[in-house]
Amino acid sequence: MKYVIVLGDGMADEPIEAAGGKTPLQLADKPVMDEMAKVSEQGIAYTVPSNLPAGSDVANLSMLGYDPQVYYSGRSPLEALSIGVDMKDTDIALRCNVVTVSEDEDYEDKTIIDHSAGEITSEEAAILIQGSWAIAQINGNNPDFESKCGVFQFPGIDGANDPNRMIVKTDNLLMSSTTEHQDAAIALMKMFTDETAQKYTAEIGGKFPIIKDLEIDYDKAPAQLKYVQDIMAKATGTFGFYNESLASVEAGDCFDNAMVDIFLGNQTPEEAFQTVQTFYEENVWE
Numbered sequence: 001m002k003y004v005i006v007l008g009d010g011m012a013d014e015p016i017e018a019a020g021g022k023t024p025l026q027l028a029d030k031p032v033m034d035e036m037a038k039v040s041e042q043g044i045a046y047t048v049p050s051n052l053p054a055g056s057d058v059a060n061l062s063m064l065g066y067d068p069q070v071y072y073s074g075r076s077p078l079e080a081l082s083i084g085v086d087m088k089d090t091d092i093a094l095r096c097n098v099v100t101v102s103e104d105e106d107y108e109d110k111t112i113i114d115h116s117a118g119e120i121t122s123e124e125a126a127i128l129i130q131g132s133w134a135i136a137q138i139n140g141n142n143p144d145f146e147s148k149c150g151v152f153q154f155p156g157i158d159g160a161n162d163p164n165r166m167i168v169k170t171d172n173l174l175m176s177s178t179t180e181h182q183d184a185a186i187a188l189m190k191m192f193t194d195e196t197a198q199k200y201t202a203e204i205g206g207k208f209p210i211i212k213d214l215e216i217d218y219d220k221a222p223a224q225l226k227y228v229q230d231i232m233a234k235a236t237g238t239f240g241f242y243n244e245s246l247a248s249v250e251a252g253d254c255f256d257n258a259m260v261d262i263f264l265g266n267q268t269p270e271e272a273f274q275t276v277q278t279f280y281e282e283n284v285w286e
Helices: 031-038 056-063 075-082 132-141 143-148 182-193 195-203 225-233 249-264 269-283
Strands: 112-114 165-167 237-239
Touching: 056 075, 132 143, 132 225, 182 195, 249 269
Parallel strands: 165 237
Antiparallel strands: none
């Protein structure tokens, strides 16, 4: 048997004093609903437990037969699953609303005047927090998307540190000091780093070349590369990823897990970083 569930989310609204205390639903002309009501079973169901937020995400779980006390973990993972994201038990889904706020001078006085930023489309709102190394992957998987995909510098915060100090990740080529094929290893590293290889890396892969002032054919290169280079030209300093800059892989994992615990609310920032401190005292500084 198949069922059709129609949810009139918020449709009841509130009584309006100027309308004699009636709600918009009571005032509306709804002949089909009226006829259905005459031949239907009617009742009241409480779909939102008193200890959970009164939102459609909680209520919809109840309507579909899932106990929100057991299965509700926030709106984000539900929306991730709805667009085909295969989430693991250890994954965290984050969602946000792009909103329009009033133009009051003081931030504390601003109010939200539109909850969807002027009905912005999904394509216009799509932002992927990613590094420039993802350019080739994005364009390669979606060739028609290149002209629609731009790059922007991560926005700074008023009063924060220098916004032109960049996080930079590099690819490294290493040679064992005990190799029996030193000349071949050196030749391989030179091949990867010469002008021919770096032009290919930039023009086909969209990656930042390691050779300064390398002549690049920007008609061949991904459209986003030039903007990445312009951003990097203004960089006043660089630093690596924290978890990759620590003393060991295990130290990086400890740091990553501490950050996850903060996001999940399992630990306060103070507790999480005390965990990292303890790890260093027991495993790095001993």
